[in-house]
Amino acid sequence: MTGRRTAQALTALALATLPFAAAAGELNILTWEGYADPAFITPFEEASGCTVSATYVGSNDDFAAKLAAGGGVYDVITPSLDTVGMMRLAGFVDPIDTAAVSGISGIYPEFSEHPEIVVDGETWAVPLIWGSVSVIYRPDKISGTPDSIGVLFDPAYKGKISMWDDKSAIYWTARYLGYPNVFDLSDAELEAVKAKLIEQKPLIRKYWSSAGELTDLMANNEVWVSNAWTGLTSKDVNALEKGFSVVEFSPKEKAEGWMDSMMLVRGTPNQECAAKFMSYMQSAQGQCGIAASTGYFPVNPGAVADCMDAAMKEERKVDNIDFVKSLVMWQQPVRLDKYLEVWNAVKAAP
Incomplete structure (x- = not known):
């Protein structure tokens, strides 16, 4: 198998475990540079039937401005932790059905259970990268x-x-x-x-x-x-x-320190593709892909077990949550x- 076909096969395997049937759809993401690189997005599209279109921001302040100008254009946004609460309080996003998103249990609990992420028992974001x-x-x-x-x-x-x-x-x-x-x-x-x-x-x-x-x-x-x-x-x-x-x-x-998460734009008709995408980004393909594209640190340490050697894991702070505590988050x-x-x-x- 070529590297590309191997990637497609692994992506298909990951998507096959998700608790919903595949269906064609679209997914419009408002995100950061490197977060929709074709190296890992194309295999997702081909295996899921969901076409991804990305619009990039340069600042967390862009999320509110762009959603206020026309939130129906986007399905998923990826704001940083200091902006998650604002998106929720402004009514720009819906809570996430965690039963439809696989891989959440592998995320560092310091992120997945953060009080800005889980509010009154509802999950408002799925951590992506930090x-x-x-x-x-x-x-x-x-x-x-x-x-x-x-x-x-x-x-x-x-x-x-x-x-x-x-x-x-x-x-x-x-x-x-x-x-x-x-x-x-x-x-x-x-x-x-x-x-x-x-x-x-x-x-x-x-x-x-x-x-x-x-x-x-x-x-x-x-x-x-x-x-x-x-x-x-x-x-x-x-x-x-x-x-x-x-x-x-x-x-x-x-x-x-920062941590970016995936949030579901309020009223999006593309919830199925959004759930598939959020699940995919917790898989080995997603976490390894975005880490390679950006140089940032994975939120799901188990997902990168086989794509990073010991030196890379040390550099990307894998299983080193104490590093978070050294930062001004x-x-x-x-x-x-x-x-x-x-x-x-x-x-x-x-």
């Missing part, structure tokens, strides 16, 4: 061995610094300023964060909106240092073999509207 947010840099351009968020505020690298175009810039700056609770900052703390970000703004080459954009910025020598989703951009930049490499580090002020800010107001003010500043 990771951290690191600092990525060019060791041939950045002096010494940086270990602090401060490198993102260093005037020596004016015009060569980038940051993600997202309210999480507030979290980074708050940690750099020494504030302990970055998700519940006081008015005075938010003002200090805003002032620091506005002070940083002349140093910024560009706020990036997607991992692909950051990859291009670094590959084209426009940016030397940025925050980045651990694994993805470094993998992609280094694969281009531009004559230099990039490396990552977790800052001494601690790195952020994203939460929805207590005053989300105030955080968005601050971030928009920073971007609007000259």
Whole structure:
């Protein structure tokens, strides 16, 4: 069997165990780069009869905006943990029938039983993939061995610094300023964060909106240092073999952690394909596929038992849930509207 046919056969076997009959359908997913790579989506389509169409977001703030503009366009969304509660409270999603989704029992309980995921006995999301947010840099351009968020505020690298175009810039700056609770900052703390970000703004080459954009910025020598989703951009930049490499580090002020989950858009007529997809993404094909596509960490350790060697499992934190506890895991800010107001003010500043 060729590798492709083997993948198709394994996918068909996984789908055959699902508690519903196969049927043709469509599945429109609002998701992140790398989460609908043809390497694992095409075998799913061919085995399930469900055609997948993906639209990509650059920030968690995009989910509400796009659903409010026309939620009927999408069937499944994959927001991060700090946005799951907002989607539920806004009425954008329906609870999930876990009996129709296989593989949930293999997910780390720290994720599958998280209070944002299970509310009043109902499951609102199925964990998909997780990771951290690191600092990525060019060791041939950045002096010494940086270990602090401060490198993102260093005037020596004016015009060569980038940051993600997202309210999480507030979290980074708050940690750099020494504030302990970055998700519940006081008015005075938010003002200090805003002032620091506005002070940083002349140093910024560009706020990036997607991992692909950051990859291009670094590959084209426009940016030397940025925050980045651990694994993805470094993998992609280094694969281009531009004559230099990039490396990552977790800052001494601690790195952020995130977990993205699949949610069912309210009233979708494609629930059967959605359940098949959620189940598939807990299988070896799904978890191995998305981990390979992104460089992120699987939520279902048993599913990747045979596709990763010992070194890869260590790198992707398989069965290392303690790593989660070392991170500042994203939460929805207590005053989300105030955080968005601050971030928009920073971007609007000259």
